[in-house]
Amino acid sequence: MTSFVPKKLLCDNGVLDAFTDGRLLTREQDTVTITHEVLLKAWPRLRGWIDEDRAGHLVRQRLEDDAAGWDTAHRDPALLYRGVRLEAIQTVTSGTTAVAQDFRAASIRQATRTRRRRWADRASVRTHPHRGHRRG
Secondary structure (H helix, E strand, O other): OOEEOOHHHHOOHHHHHHHHHOOOEEEEOOEEEEOOOHHHHHOHHHHHHHHHHHHHHHHHHHHHHHHHHHHHOOOOHHHOOOHHHHHHOOOOOOOOOHHHHHHHHHHHHHHHHHHHHHHHHHHHHHHOOOOOOOOO
């Protein structure tokens, strides 16, 4: 069984030592791997941490891939995130490359500009209700 250990657990070397000595975890250089499934069954919170970390990793990986494509396409604004994808990366603030950080910031700026433009358009319609209507 291979499942990577979340950073929350890595903060406590005593826990790592005890679990490694008990052969529940294996350490190799900078990687800690769960080697016994009983650990996940007996510790539901650990399972939750792993699931959260895995979901976050997938979001970061997709962000990195899409940011690289955006950079390759000369930072084409049409490739920036909006909607659900933009919401998914709102909490990704570390652990990404400079290009991914630029991509995230550009996506947020574009969404902000779009939102402001819509608000301005709505305000214009409210203050000028006949704008855009032809008189006959």
